[in-house]
Amino acid sequence: MFRSLFLAVCAVWVGSEILLSFSRRSRSPDSKTQDRFSLVYLWSAIILSVTAGNILGWRGIGCVRVFDPWISWLGLLFILLGLVLRWTAILTLKRFFTVDVSVARDHQLVNHGIYRHVRHPSYSGGLLSFLGLGLAYSSWVSALVIVIPITLAFLYRIRVEEKALRSALGESYVRYSLTTKRLIPLIY
Numbered sequence: 001m002f003r004s005l006f007l008a009v010c011a012v013w014v015g016s017e018i019l020l021s022f023s024r025r026s027r028s029p030d031s032k033t034q035d036r037f038s039l040v041y042l043w044s045a046i047i048l049s050v051t052a053g054n055i056l057g058w059r060g061i062g063c064v065r066v067f068d069p070w071i072s073w074l075g076l077l078f079i080l081l082g083l084v085l086r087w088t089a090i091l092t093l094k095r096f097f098t099v100d101v102s103v104a105r106d107h108q109l110v111n112h113g114i115y116r117h118v119r120h121p122s123y124s125g126g127l128l129s130f131l132g133l134g135l136a137y138s139s140w141v142s143a144l145v146i147v148i149p150i151t152l153a154f155l156y157r158i159r160v161e162e163k164a165l166r167s168a169l170g171e172s173y174v175r176y177s178l179t180t181k182r183l184i185p186l187i188y
Contacts, residue, residue, distance in 0.1 A: 002072060006136055008115070010080055013129065016083070020090070024099050034164040035101040038157040039118075040133070045153035053134055053146035062141025071138040078132025086125030088114055101161050103168040111176050117185045120161070123154045124183045158182060 056062060064071055090097045092113040096104070114121045130150050134143025165173045181188055 002069075002076070005075055006072075008077060009083075010133075013083055014077065016087070021099050025098055025110075034103065034160065034167075036160045038160045039100050040056065042150075042153040042157055049146045049149045050133065052132075052136075053139075053142040053177060056145060057134070057137025057139045057142035060139070062139040064138050064140060066116070068138045071137050073113045075135030075137070076131040078135060079129045080132075082125040082127070082129030084125070085114070085128060086122050089120075089122035089125060095121075101164050103164050107168055109169050109172050109176055111180075115180070115182065119180045119182050120158055122153075123158065127146075127154060128149060154183075 092115060093110055095106060096110060118124055127147070127150065130146050131143060134140075134146040137143075162173075162177070166177075
């Protein structure tokens, strides 16, 4: 049962990301793309890390046998919670969400809903899902191979995005940054 549910959730996850990559690119002539290859870097890290993590997980390398079924189910729960968090963030941003870092002329600071607590909840959700993917294999090696490179890619992207937002939104974004954490409420 777990394997079928795991594969179904992963199919929905991958499908939603493919849909986003085609439907939420900045196409407006008044938007200014400032991506600095962060999307390429992020997708490269995701493809390589997830491929390696899946191979390690399927082969059982680094498996934790003590709590095996519980860790796998916890991983699946993290994937689902991460997806919910990511989609809540995307739906809160509405038209201001793009997969490439770009700022429209009429871009506005969104600081309500989930953005009241965290500046990058979409990335928080993504990272939670990737952690869940590694844990779903009950493999600490798989979890590390997936999470570390993807986290580094997200951190680079956050720097690029925050620079673009500070430039476009000015002091209002700086003040907002002082009252919220980047990825984890009250921590970071």
